[in-house]
Amino acid sequence: MLRQYELVDRVLSYDPEADEALLNRAYVFSMQAHGSQKRASGDPYFSHPIEVAGILTDLHLDDETIATAILHDTIEDTVATQEQIEKSFGPNVARLVDGVTKLSKIEAQTENERAAENLRKFLLAMSDDIRVLLVKLADRLHNMRTLHFIPDANKRRRIARETMDIYAPLAERIGMYEFMKEMQTLAFRELEPEAYASISKRLEQLHEGGGDQIARISSGLRLLLGRAQIKAEVTGREKHPYSIWRKMAERHISFEQLSDVMAFRVIVKDEAECYRTLGVIHQRWPMVPGRFKDYISTPKRNGYRSLHTSVIHNEKARIEIQIRSEEMHAQAEYGLAAHWAYKIKAAKPDGQTSWIRDLIEILDHAESPEELLEHTRMAMYQDRIFAFTPTGELIQLPKGATPVDFAYALHTDLGDQTVGAKINGRVVPLRTPIENGDQVQILRSKAQEPEAAWMNFVVTGKARAAIRRFVRHKERDDTVALGRKFYDEIVRRLPAQLAPEALGHALKRLNLPDADALMIAIARQTLTDAAVMEALMPGSAGADAPASLRSQRAPISIKGLTPGVAFTLAPCCHPVPGDRIVGLRRPGEGVEVHTIYCPQLAEGVDADWVDLAWGDKADGGTAQLSVIVKNEAGSLGVMASILGAHGANIVNLALTHRDPSFHTYQVSIEVHDRQHVMRILAALRAADAVSQAERI
Secondary structure, X not given: OOOHHHHHHHHHHHOOOOOHHHHHHHHHHHHHHHOOOEOOOOOEOOHHHHHHHHHHHOOOOOXXXXXXXXXXXXXXXXXXXXXXXXXXXXXXXXXXXXXHOOOOOOOOOOHHHHHHHHHHHHHHHHHHOOHHHHHHHHHHHHHHHOHHHOXXXXXXXXXXXXXXXXXXXXXXXXXXXXXXXXXXXXXXXXHOHHHHHHHHHHHHHHHHHHOOHHHHHHHHHHHHHHHOOOOOEEEEEEOOHHHHHHHHHHHOOOOOOOOOOEEEEEEEOOHHHHHHHHHHHHHHOOEOOOOOEEOOOOOOOOOOOOEEEEEEOOOOOEEEEEEEXXXXXXXXXXXXXXXXXXXXXXXXXXXXXXXXXXXHHHHHHOOOXXXXXXXXXXXXXXXXXXXXXXXXXXXXXXXXXOHHXXXXXXXXXXXXXXXXXXXXXXXXXXXXXXXOOOEEEXXXXXXOOOOHHHHHOOOOHHHHHXXXXXXXXXXXXXXXXXXXHHHHHHHHOOOOOOOOOHHHHHHHHHOOOOHHHHHHHHHOOOOOHHHHHHHHOOOOOOOOOOOOOOOOOOOOOEEOOOOOOOEEEOOOOOOOEOEOEEEEEOOOOOEEEEEOOOXXXXXXXXXXXXXXXXXXXXXXXXXEEEEEEEOOOOHHHHHHXXXXXXXXXXXXXXXXXXXXXXXXXEEEEEEXXXXXXXXXXXXXXXXXXXXXXXXX
């Protein structure tokens, strides 16, 4: 733990004008406030905020930010109040501390609600001053470094999952890649311990087998560039385990098939030298097609600039090379924090926080904690593409985005009024994925409204939030109108004319807030006609008429079906929540639900097609896997152990093929959703005993 004078000296070393008295007061105040509190590791609790402050001194942040880091847990975990903080350290520090403080005392029904409320407050504070995010990321990074001291395994996994879903993507979004990589590695180790151990072991074996391969390739790069009169700093490393695991999952390949596990960084003087270096490297080694990316001419949304290329090296290894200038490297290492020097007083440096505005807009559209968390995670996903408007404006979108996503990225009103689109001058369906570099023109009409079917193909959180909000409100209006028709029929069946004040008395008897709520209850049949009659005119429906809401609840797991319509999950493709689905409806039969890629859909020409989507709380299904394992003792046990460790219950297991070297099994397993299946497949592919694993 840093001592008081050591922390102050660190800040003064890069900011001689820093308020030394402010830092000393903060150090003493925090130490006294936390008193004898202990962390799970047994260390004094006070050590945590000091370590967080130490992390931020490496980023050369201003004295107010360092003081905030020292004080960030005092309001939440001690008797200190925000008024005390403001009185002792000024309004700026008090505002920053309040932004970082989690709403731990909020009364929430579920963990998701608590997480959503914390995230909501955090995003609003972050949009006001980005330093809140920098302190929060350093706080989370230190907590992840000490995560293994927490004895409760469920709590460790919850913290790791939150880090992977929210904080690592936030770090990536502002270009703090070192923070992101360390968070991902530590979270991955907790969430997928077997996959982490397996990949780490493979990396060790690769390192031992190749000896000093990274050093040899780095030295060769320096010599090559030196002969071309290019002064460069060259470093090499193996990719971290989570990055490798994700590539294996995305490409459906094993560790042995993954060739680019080594990455090299070349830092040169300026932008011109970057392109000259690229030319020299491509002249020496053949480039891997499709693996070149120019983030200098088209920077990432977080300001990241660099050239990325992959080449086939002399040693038959495919290596990735990043080329950047010294200035670009500072931005890549510290991201938005590199723009926050103590002399900069602006709260939103370089306009790089436009993506935060999208998140704030999502806050306005999300109507449940689950939606807020879902849309926020979507808005922070990492793979991006670049597309252009007809006037040349550059728009960044997630990979797989469609023209509807593009329209909502430009403006919510444009998205609502979208009727068609042109990509590179050609009219295309709205569900067409946009490719990198496409020019997109949106066709609009004021008579158009968002369609529920768009939810089946849009990928951005902003688009999904806007469409879902409109559809929900439209469905509500339609439901109210339907309920009013039934209500009028009920009133006509009453034995006498209804008094003007009868409706108000009925709402009180039924404990409903307004007339619309009554109409919705009638339309959804959560109130019987007799109950409504009795509430409007007591005694009109008989003495034994029920006068309360029905207790029946029929959870709907699939959207797009009329409530009460029977459906079955097709046995040919075994859809699970997360798959894109479609329904086939034949006369006299229920709806059969298939994945959109099911070969059997070609046989459904005599059936009506129904656009479907999984419900918000849909969970559970059966997935079929084809797993090829080595024909050696214990291989089947390894496969079964991996499935068990991931909570997948085996419901059927069949040996479909055998030969002297390998056995092929068809396994039916119970899973939660598609992401659950993908995690299981990735873990299987990382195992040495498994040669291949695919979903059928």
